Amino acid sequence: METSEAGRQLIDGRFELVAPLGSGGMGTVWRARDIALHREVALKEVRPPDPATAAAQPGLADQLRERAVREARALARLAHPHVVTIHHIVEPAPGTDGHPWIVMELVKGGSLHDRLASGPLPLADVLRLGRDVLSALRAAHAEGVLHRDVKPANVLLRPDGSAVLTDFGIAALHGSTGLTSTGVLIGSPEYIAPERVRGEEGLAASDLWSLGMLLYVAVEGVHPLRRATSLATVVAVLDEPIPAPVRSGPLAPVLERLLVRDPAARPDAEQLEQLLRDASTALTAAPATPAAPPAVGRYGPPTPPPFGPVPHPYAVTAPLPPAAPRRRPVLLGAVLAAVLAAGTVGLVKWLPDGTDPSEGAKGGPGGAGRSASADPAGGQGSPAPSTPGPKAGAKKGATPEGSLLTPANIRTALAALKEQTGTTGFVNLRIYDSYVIAAVPTAPGAKTVDSWQYRDGAVTRTGPAGTVKDRVPLIDMAKVEWDTLPALLEEAGQELGVANPTSRYVIVEPWMMDQSPSMRPYLSDEYGQGGYVLAGTDGKVRKVYRSS
Structure with a gap:
């Protein structure tokens, strides 16, 4: 030697x-x-x-x-x-x-995994982190390289706070020979995309799912699909609901668009970059939110699973409901049968160093709609009103005073959106204090959906938002009983124990369980406490979902 x-x-x-x-x-x-x-x-x-x-x-x-x-x-x-x-x-x-x-x-700043051991990151830092890692993935994808194992342990932090993506050891290169045997899946179960579990490889969208899950963990402080075993985690990745984020503010709609189980419905890298930039802009415009407190344990439960994350060796340490399951119990039965037939301990064979929303318009910012022939108010058999297609431009109107989360200001925003899009039959609507985001079919009967934003009296088309999902009604937002909203927000604050929310917004969309039109206020305070309440469009509360 x-x-x-x-x-x-x-x-x-x-x-x-x-x-x-x-x-x-x-x-x-x-x-x-x-x-x-x-x-x-x-x-x-x-x-x-x-x-x-x-x-x-x-x-x-x-x-x-x-x-x-x-x-x-x-x-x-x-x-x-x-x-x-x-x-x-x-x-x-x-x-x-x-x-x-x-x-x-x-890299001397430590890993993201190390940093998250002390609690979630401030939202502004998470947005910067997302843009950094996305930039790295875009560069990799442009060279024909898929990472396939994006997770906190593989993101290093330089002393200036910028993120560095590493561990391309299981990356897939175009034109190279695969290194796994038939039926063996490599990657970390908590961050693996559901289509990869189903055997669909070679998709850049799979890396974006993993990035979305990483951002969820970084801002919320918990992993929404983490279970006690690798097999249970994989089953959760395939089919289980993703709890609503309560600390994510303007990042929440981005996560909802990204964490859908149909890879074709996710925004591509270019669209995602714009969404992250828009979320950063919205955060800057919104009142400052105090940093969230440390979470108990790593990413939630204090007892790590068998394949929990470990400190990264390269570094010097100095409830949004998900897409409705695309695969029914027959899929899970087939997965488990395959496990038993193979005589293996778990569903997949991980690498030796493996470490550790409501669905609607596919790829849209949550919610769901069917073709425009459906009753926009959620009824059966009534055709949607014939309306002109969306206009390409944007028009500046009178700027409402105060928060948009009031009946009068919401109606003002809806009137402005209707003037530009020709309809109030939306896939979903998201209302924040300073802006509104609507997912609107591109034309009557169209399967494609655009995202529109209302802010400061102006309406702007912000880009494609996926496609309309079948058998789920559009909602006529003009028929929502907006006058009940103040009382609903007050009731939500009482039920959730949030007297002085530092983050609040309302989502109107079909509920994933029965596709009935719903209104959901999300509230959280400076300590990250809160959640959301599920109500009908009449403002009557059906259920309360508190953050853990």
Whole structure:
């Protein structure tokens, strides 16, 4: 073994190992010094974690070597400020039992996983984080690289707060040979996209689902689908409702659009970037919200599951209801049958280092609608009124005074939206203190939906919002009993124990359980306490959902 003057092990004659930073199933990451360039680096030693693992999985060492080369090539393609920089790869001599070393940038700010152990992030920081990671994913996707394991442990934070995406070791490169055997799924169960569980690979939208789940965890402080076992978590990813976020403010509609189980319904990367920018703008315009308090435990429950996250080895540590299940119990039965038939312990075989809304318009900002032939008020068999198609422009009207969450100001906003879109039969409507967002079919009978925004008296089309889902009615927002809203907000505050909300908004859309038109006020205070109440469009409360 070659050593430095200080008696430390030298790799490739120039990289002096200083101290291990962490280890996992893919090997150990070391803090090291490049004695040729006089700089600190991180070295990833790619080898099976122990002889027992290697003996139990013949060929694992060769697979790890190939993954190391894959990671190096993936990262080498991406010269990007939010992708960890790879400097060099040391490959073992042919015919030897050596293992590769990946030499990369040493990020000194710690990992997002480390940061979240002390509680959720402020919303402004989460929005910045989302834009940084999305920027990295867009660069990767442009080079034909899918990450496939976006999670907090794989996001590092530089001292200036910017995010760096790393661990492309299981990334899929176009034109490269797959590294998993038939039926084996790699990735972290809590952040894996549902279509990947179903066997659909090669979709950039899958990385965006994982990013959406990461942002949910970062701002809410809990993982909405985390269960006691990997198998239970995967089943939840496939079919279980996603609790409504209560701390997300203007990010909530973005999460709702992103965390839908149909990948075709999610916004693409370009649309998502604009949505995040819009949310940042809305946050800046809104009154400041105090930072949320630390959550109990990591991402919620104090007892981590068997595949819980571990500190990242590269770094120096210094209720929105989801899309209605697309797969019914027959799918779950088939999944479990496959597990039993394979004789495996769980549904999938994770990598050794695996660590740890209401549906409506597909990809729309939540809610659902059917074709415009449906009764916009939620009745049966009544055709929607024939209306002209949406106008392309925007018109400035009188600016309402005070919050938009009043009956008079909501009606003013609806009148302005109708003037531009030609209808009040919407897929859904989201009302905040300073702006309103509506999902509107692009024409009578159209399956496509646009997102429209009302702010400061002006109406603007903000972009496509997916497609209308069948068998779910549009809602005629003009027929909602808005005069009941003040009493409903007061009742929600009493039921949720939120006397002085620092975040509040109202969603009007078909309820996912029975598709009946619903009105849902969301409230939270400076301590993150709150939730939402489910009411009919008559303002009568049906159920109360409190945040845990």
